[in-house]
Amino acid sequence: MVESLLKFITKENLFSQEDELLLAVSGGIDSMVMAQLFLNAGIPFSIAHVNYNLRGDDSVRDRDFVVDWAKAHDVMVYVKEVDADAYDTNESIQMVARKIRYEFFESLMADHGYTRLATAHHLNDSIETVLLNLIKGTGPKGFRGIPVKNGYIIRPLMFANRDQIKKYAEQYNVEWREDSSNSKVDYQRNHIRHNVSPVLKEINPSILETFQDTLVRMEGAIELLESTAMDIRASHMKMDNGYEELGTNWVSNDKKSLLILSEILSDYQMNFRQIQDLYSCVLDGQSGKMFSSQTHSLNVDREKLIIKPLASELSDVEVLVYEGESIVRFANAVLQFRNVEMVEKLDQGSGVALLDANKIEWPLKLRNWKKGDKFVPLGMKGKKMVSDYMIDSKIPVSLKKDVLVVESNGAIVWLVGHRIDDRFKVGEATKSVLKIISTDAEVF
Structure with a gap:
């Protein structure tokens, strides 16, 4: 598996020898296998761990386990302790926890010169993300799953699935901590993991392999869509007195035009139902129709859309x-x-x-x-x-x-x-x- 990791790193150009690597390690099987693989491959790295203090003594034992592993292998480890007061917001605990950990990671990178952050997401995580997107409603980008690279974030285990990771852990005696919340089905992702994915695997035992192939094709289709939308913006968008005008003489009665328009207008927080209605107005030549999102107003005006940011308590000049x-x-x-x-x-x-x-x-x-x-x-x-x-x-x-x-x-x-x-x-x-x-x- 070390060889597969190295090949994947090279193929995806995840990092270079000059990069300083920080690994996000929770203590669970995925992140511990990632750390062990990097160690066995001779790749220098440091570890960042967040103790959310959400599971009492179990959280403390997770922290101590990661710290002890790092010390035993002479690896630098940074720990963030989260106070209970941090969760006293209107946001979900998951959203608060995500914000806390990435602010912690970014502060470590800025203060200590790390240039890449590695997380332990793998193929199963990616297919679960696509299924969640489909259930909630998604455009083409929802079929991307979890990207292998996203800015400074890299996901070096995206070549492997959950079974391969567990097999490696058992074969090489990699210890890990089991998070009891992973077995609960009250979280949407866990419900898909335990109840939906097994059924899909029964229908197609090779679902992960075919899923990888589908991701490659979808990525190409999305890049084509983004490139086309960028060309349309360059040739049909202009600024005028602080607002934007998008010419619409390129819009025709086909799904391709609707898809491109959706890609462009998603930048203005327009949902797909609004875009469909706006698209119909453009085709029918309904001048004067107004649409609003949380951030912008859009006015259909003959062969153009006038796009203005909504006024706020701050000056919109x-x-x-x-x-x-x-x-x-x-x-x-x-x-x-x-x-x-x-x-x-x-x-x-x-x-x-x-x-x-x-x-x-x-x-x-x-x-x-x-x-x-x-x-x-x-x-x-x-x-x-x-x-x-x-x-x-x-x-x-x-x-x-x-x-x-x-x-x-x-x-x-x-x-x-x-x-x-x-x-x-x-x-x-x-x-x-x-x-x-x-x-x-x-x-x-």
């Missing part, structure tokens, strides 16, 4: 900034934009943003931050809610409403006066730098 040196006034802020040559050292304070100019797509957009905004703070690998970042940075409530963002093609490049987005930072390959200065930093 936006200013477009075009390429070239300029000074822009917005609310109480004044920002200067200019390109500068790449030199060995460029001064960058809290009121100055230095960005790789080649990664910028014009025009830029200057606006207030809004609920749901995400970016990748400099030094981190994963996205973070702007609201969470401001809480962590202890920005006073009275100042939060005035925080601005600079946006490039839908991606935040700078939380003005606070942090740039890691994806747009200046690097060794940078040839030209976009420098943005606020009046808080220096006088023009």
